[in-house]
Amino acid sequence: MFKHTDLPPSALFLLFFSAYFLLTPIDCASDVSAVSVNMKQMQAIESYMDLNENPCENYYAYACGNWAHQHSSEHYTEATSLIDHKVNKRLIDYFQNYQLQSDANSGNQTYTDKIWLYYRACKHVKERQLQRYLELVRPSAHLDWQLMHQLRAPNTTWPASHFNWLFTLAKLRRYSFGDTLISHVISPKSANASVYVLDLDKPTKEEENKLPSMETIAVILLRVGVPKLRAIVVAKQLHEFERQLQKLHDIDDEHGLLEITLRDLQADMPQMPWRLYVQLVLGHEVGLDYELQISNWNYFLALGEFLKNTKDSLICNYLMFKFLSFLVRDGASSFSKVDCMWDVRTKMDVAVNFLYKQQFYGGDSAAKYEADIERILTSAKHEFAAKLDANAMQLRPAQLQYLKRKLAAMRFNIGNLPSAVDEHFVNAYYAGVHISHKDYYKNHLQLLQLNARREHAQLTTPPASAAEYFYIGDSDSARSCTPFYLFRRNLIVIPYAILQPPMFHINMHDILKMGLLGFVLTHEIIHGFDPTGLSYDYAGNEQEIGERITRNAQFESSLTCLQQIETESVDERIADIVGLRVAFDALFGANATMNARQPSFSAIPAKRLFFLSFAQFFCGNLLTEFTDHDADNVRLQQTLLNFEPFAEEYQCALGVAMNPERKCKLY
Numbered sequence: 212m213f214k215h216t217d218l219p220p221s222a223l224f225l226l227f228f229s230a231y232f233l234l235t236p237i238d239c240a241s242d243v244s245a246v247s248v249n250m251k252q253m254q255a256i257e258s259y260m261d262l263n264e265n266p267c268e269n270y271y272a273y274a275c276g277n278w279a280h281q282h283s284s285e286h287y288t289e290a291t292s293l294i295d296h297k298v299n300k301r302l303i304d305y306f307q308n309y310q311l312q313s314d315a316n317s318g319n320q321t322y323t324d325k326i327w328l329y330y331r332a333c334k335h336v337k338e339r340q341l342q343r344y345l346e347l348v349r350p351s352a353h354l355d356w357q358l359m360h361q362l363r364a365p366n367t368t369w370p371a372s373h374f375n376w377l378f379t380l381a382k383l384r385r386y387s388f389g390d391t392l393i394s395h396v397i398s399p400k401s402a403n404a405s406v407y408v409l410d411l412d413k414p415t416k417e418e419e420n421k422l423p424s425m426e427t428i429a430v431i432l433l434r435v436g437v438p439k440l441r442a443i444v445v446a447k448q449l450h451e452f453e454r455q456l457q458k459l460h461d462i463d464d465e466h467g468l469l470e471i472t473l474r475d476l477q478a479d480m481p482q483m484p485w486r487l488y489v490q491l492v493l494g495h496e497v498g499l500d501y502e503l504q505i506s507n508w509n510y511f512l513a514l515g516e517f518l519k520n521t522k523d524s525l526i527c528n529y530l531m532f533k534f535l536s537f538l539v540r541d542g543a544s545s546f547s548k549v550d551c552m553w554d555v556r557t558k559m560d561v562a563v564n565f566l567y568k569q570q571f572y573g574g575d576s577a578a579k580y581e582a583d584i585e586r587i588l589t590s591a592k593h594e595f596a597a598k599l600d601a602n603a604m605q606l607r608p609a610q611l612q613y614l615k616r617k618l619a620a621m622r623f624n625i626g627n628l629p630s631a632v633d634e635h636f637v638n639a640y641y642a643g644v645h646i647s648h649k650d651y652y653k654n655h656l657q658l659l660q661l662n663a664r665r666e667h668a669q670l671t672t673p674p675a676s677a678a679e680y681f682y683i684g685d686s687d688s689a690r691s692c693t694p695f696y697l698f699r700r701n702l703i704v705i706p707y708a709i710l711q712p713p714m715f716h717i718n719m720h721d722i723l724k725m726g727l728l729g730f731v732l733t734h735e736i737i738h739g740f741d742p743t744g745l746s747y748d749y750a751g752n753e754q755e756i757g758e759r760i761t762r763n764a765q766f767e768s769s770l771t772c773l774q775q776i777e778t779e780s781v782d783e784r785i786a787d788i789v790g791l792r793v794a795f796d797a798l799f800g801a802n803a804t805m806n807a808r809q810p811s812f813s814a815i816p817a818k819r820l821f822f823l824s825f826a827q828f829f830c831g832n833l834l835t836e837f838t839d840h841d842a843d844n845v846r847l848q849q850t851l852l853n854f855e856p857f858a859e860e861y862q863c864a865l866g867v868a869m870n871p872e873r874k875c876k877l878y
């Protein structure tokens with residue numbers, strides 16, 4: 212992965228059958244005034260605390276124990292989904308009495324018109340009509356899906372000879388569907404992050420990429436009109452087909468990543484017409500000298516053989532079903548106001564971010580916010596640079612220099628927009644898209660197409676400068692309300708959603724700020740220096756020297772220590788533990804320039820305030836599962852129990868839960 216995100220798992224098939232959110236939006240407290248911001252924050256913090264708990268035994272219970280009592284909403288389950296909900300609510304209110312700026316049929320819809328029309332078409336859906344997707348997108352211009360053909364003309368044979376699985380995949384890739392049978396992504400070259408290349412691989416093995424149960428498949432097929440018996444038979448066939456595919460997945464690969472021309476690729480895999488495939492996806496001709504990269508060569512060979520011996524109708528049914536699953540997962544979870552706003556935020560992220568900037572963030576505050584973030588990041592970088600200089604890892608001078616250069620070059624982007632963004636840019640971005648006021652499915656498909664076009668355009672456009680750059684990604688990152696770090700750009704993207712209470716306010720005291728947003732940002736900085744991040748240099752290019760750092764003895768023993776309580780996301784644990792120390796020392800350290808003095812608005816000692824503020828990021832009802840992270844309580848505990856100053860501040864006896872004898876430390 213090239214990026215890091217902090218996200219709850221995306222809505223899966225289950226949601227498709229359940230009412231996810233209630234229709235009525237809840238009332239959020241309106242924005243707090245500058246004067247009372249610290250008071251309000253303290254009130255909230257104190258209301259979440261459970262003073263019957265012992266902070267040295269279970270800090271999560273102590274700091275967050277009453278959170279769930281204070282927030283019993285259907286709309287969010289912890290602090291990050293709360294700020295996200297506030298954004299949805301704001302946008303829903305904005306569009307409450309919206310008037311179209313353009314004539315509906317004139318073809319000159321403004322970007323806000325498009326947002327509104329998309330949102331409205333979504334809200335008006337009564338029941339998801341999956342077959343509409345299948346009418347709008349077929350395996351090829353002159354061929355219908357086998358199952359649909361059977362419904363339409365039961366007594367005729369489906370013309371299998373017109374079907375070519377690779378060409379159908381090419382067509383579907385134009386709708387951003389690119390992780391079935393083969394994975395097709397656009398990625399920066401490992402040696403040069405400013406050059407993008409088409410990258411082919413076997414599909415990812417993530418849970419959500421797998422077929423649902425046979426029952427679920429059959430139910431969905433029934434809904435698109437397939438007769439019951441046929442649906443059950445097909446569901447079985449699809450499962451068997453995927454079982455065979457799984458076997459191919461486990462084939463060993465000794466080739467690694469190959470950079471190859473189409474000429475050589477076609478010569479070595481003659482049964483797969485790759486050049487046509489690439490041309491179909493890109494929509495223009497490419498020469499045989501065209502270069503791309505491919506991993507898991509043996510998988511592709513085996514896949515070609517396997518599919519040659521599989522009935523076309525079965526492959527076609529598989530692709531149809533997987534495409535539908537993808538659309539369901541990618542589309543609105545339900546057609547409530549909240550879910551439709553969610554959906555439009557991910558589908559039209561550039562437009563919505565810009566609208567948000569104009570309406571809720573722009574003006575004087577934008578410059579003030581930017582300056583404040585800059586100040587926080589500069590202090591944090593300064594602090595981490597001092598730690599690198601202290602050289603606890605006993606790195607060589609060249610290695611230290613590699614790390615310090617990377618740290619110095621790290622940048623941030625607020626709102627994931629190019630710095631010169633204006634209305635003209637945003638309107639031009641969506642120029643090719645005409646949003647229908649009633650066809651949700653067509654709108655959805657158009658925006659998926661736009662996204663795929665923008666992604667592929669990176670292959671031919673000159674590299675974007677740091678100022679022009681913004682991340683064009685999958686819907687998961689478009690959906691993120693918390694910052695994420697892009698390894699290949701050495702860039703922290705900070706969504707607008709997090710720059711609001713309770714996560715941040717410009718007038719918050721530095722102690723509260725550093726505990727919360729300050730920590731979130733230092734966490735992201737440290738991702739540049741976790742085992743994954745280390746492989747990439749200041750410019751996002753892969754370098755040997757980085758990987759050698761992780762093989763250093765100190766580094767290895769730290770990693771072993773961090774795994775004492777096992778985690779599947781050791782990079783996250785590192786970012787948490789080192790991030791906390793950097794944020795704390797940037798505030799309380801000997802050379803700190805931030806305001807760490809005891810505030811007058813609270814009698815709680817400064818350092819305890821910091822730890823309580825830190826806990827706010829994790830407070831929730833513990834019902835959320837995260838894909839890349841341990842549960843919130845585990846994260847909070849694991850971070851604090853490894854941090855000496857925490858135990859000191861709360862005077863925890865050595866050996867209690869929150870103050871173990873052995874603490875892990877990195878950098």
Ligand SMILES: *[C@@H]1O[C@H](CO)[C@@H](O)[C@H](O)[C@H]1NC(C)=O
Nearest residue numbers: 312313314317318319320321
């Ligand atoms: C859109 O076009 C109509 C005429 O076709 C014009 O009257 C209207 O001002 C245009 N709106 C915008 C926002 O450009």
Ligand SMILES: *[C@@H]1O[C@H](CO)[C@@H](O)[C@H](O)[C@H]1NC(C)=O
Nearest residue numbers: 361362363364365366367368
């Ligand atoms: C298909 O064939 C069956 C029997 O051969 C016949 O009863 C039926 O009417 C035909 N259906 C159509 C749509 O032609």
Ligand SMILES: *[C@@H]1O[C@H](CO)[C@@H](O)[C@H](O)[C@H]1NC(C)=O
Nearest residue numbers: 402403404405406674750752
């Ligand atoms: C990366 O590619 C760009 C564009 O071709 C080139 O200008 C730059 O020098 C390359 N950088 C490296 C590190 O090779």
Ligand SMILES: *[C@@H]1O[C@H](CO)[C@@H](O)[C@H](O)[C@H]1NC(C)=O
Nearest residue numbers: 594597598796800801802803
């Ligand atoms: C503070 O800065 C001085 C001078 O740059 C440096 O020698 C010292 O090590 C720093 N102290 C800490 C705790 O970073």
Ligand SMILES: [Zn+2]
Nearest residue numbers: 215217783786
């Ligand atoms: Zn992280």
